[in-house]
Amino acid sequence: MKSDGMVLMAHGSGGKMARDLVEKVLVKALSNPMLELLDDSATVQFSGRLAFTTDSYVVRPIFFPGGDIGRLAVCGTVNDLAMVGAKPLYISLAFILEEGLPLAELEQVVRSIRQAADEAGVHIVTGDTKVVNRGAADRLFVNTAGVGMVPEGVHVSGSNARPGDAVILSGTIGDHGIAVLSRREGLSFDTELVSDVAPLAGMVAQMLEACPAIRAMRDPTRGGLASTLNEIAERSRVCIRLQERAIPVRDAVRGACEMLGFDPLYVANEGKLVAIVPAADSDRVVAVMRAHPYGRDAAIVGEVAEGPAGRVLLSTAVGATRVVDMLTGDLLPRIC
Amino acid sequence: MKYVTEFRDSDLARRLIERIHEAARKPVRLMEFCGGHTVTIFRYGIRKVLPPGIEMVSGPGCPVCVTANADLDRAIALARLPKVILTTFGDMFKVPGSCGSLQEAHAQGADVRMVYSPLDALRIARENPDRMVIFLGIGFETTAPTVAASILEAEKSGLENYFVQSMHKVCPPALKALADSGEVRLNGLICPGHVSAITGSQAWVPFARDYGLSCVVSGFEPLDVLQTVLMLVRQVEEGRSEVEIAYRRGVTFEGNAHARRILDEVFEPCDADWRGFGVIPGSGLKPGKRFERFDAAEVFDVDAGPVVEPVGCQCGAVLRGVVSPAECPLFRTVCTPETPVGPCMVSSEGSCSTWYQYGGGLEV
């Protein structure tokens, strides 16, 4: 396309340049029969119980070790659907582009959207693109919404945890948050860490097959494992007791957290989940997860207890028990 | 970073705790000077596994918390100057001054950028030759050498748009003020690990000798702190007051002479205003004569307005170890990390935010 290889205001004007951008960059890379119709709405066949979710993505930088904003935008929505036990089917994709964004970067993001969608088995069926003045957005923002189908007999909800259940974590925590931070302007540090950003619907389907009675699932994104478990404890009116030693954390994440003054329990993940399952099924679920590439380090990290209701407690490495609160405010690197 | 995991080993921890219980006969009161240690103590619940006769008190070792409101106000006023980029460690971003915070100034259009090191601020200065880049120099002996190095680098490369607003402080004078006041009677001191890496454990000798304080330099892993408590309890039980090191992988008696040389080359001692203490003579660092042109305090004239202290906040008393955060009537009610009243609730190493985050005062 002619435009000196960057996004111009005219790309959002609704005119020829806008159509070129949509057809030559977006539809070409994301092609499927539903999208190619380019009607005002996508129409799809559907029957059963529908799950529906949306999220916006504003990560900085947009390319980070292990992924980019495109992969994030697909995986985030796919995972939100998977966390209620749904099979993700269709996704919408809306861009807000900052004037001056190199088209090559947009193309790269769209390519990884395609890749992630293929991997997750979802179709991008509708979308939108707007361009805003330089400075009015930070390179590019993405919104995705998605729908999925919840299989018969599956009732996964954050309010279903019961005393006696096991708490399963699908792998190491903090990889995404630290990987992104390691490339942030002004804060960059060297690490071999990569983001864990991944679509989890495939693993979730296998988990549900092994145990249709999974009570609750969540992906601990912003706010980390601590905040996610607090939400479940609160909504289910139960207490969650964690074993610090059982929670897998990579050395590189631990080291970076020491340096930055963070607690890995609060650092974001994009390819992990916690599942609350009946204790009797827990070993079976862990085995299924470990056999899946995205659950290789899955482990039982705690249990659900009666009370105090709404509270998450942690047995620390020195044998003391302390409260694990929600994340408050932002994680800001400390002075060391 | 392998060692980090090793030092969290639970069996070792259990053995240390047993030995502390065996050794402790008399009641002892120990202060951890450093906010980093407060975090370790709360994050691992160390207070709960110690015998009841051992009382732990948190000290003033959080550089953000001890920054006086007048200094904060000046930083915020600097950020609002046209053509200025104010660079700062993340911790400072949300600390409330008399009127607003850097975060609020940023929201209103001031160019405030978070950096992890003054070297990043140098880079920003190089990339923005038409702007004036001020780095907010906050921290103790640990941080000051890198800031000094950034000034040397700016001098060497002829950078003319890089400035440091130095609010650096050194620890021993504050500890002396604390000991002289006699407000809290202490038996022993958990001496700061990172600070001692620069000063050497020699910095604490006067406190052992003249004030009868048992001193042990500690690392930041739970096992380090337990080991330190054991060594302190033994000193107190045996009537010794000496300086010992439980953090041999990080600290020597002499410290880091090279870092101190850079400090001495660039900075000179000055009086500094500490929240909760007031002005402590010789407890601050400012760029010396040769580096005056990099000293934002010399170069920029701003009117920061009248200083207003947060109403009802007990940060000063918390920093002196006189009251615990839970004793502040605003704690958890009015004052939370989302709506902080004082800086001790903002900094990740502040006593109030540490108590809050790790459930201090909550039922388990």
Ligand code: SF4
């Ligand atoms: S709880 Fe808040 S108001 Fe009270 S001393 Fe701490 S920071 Fe100040």
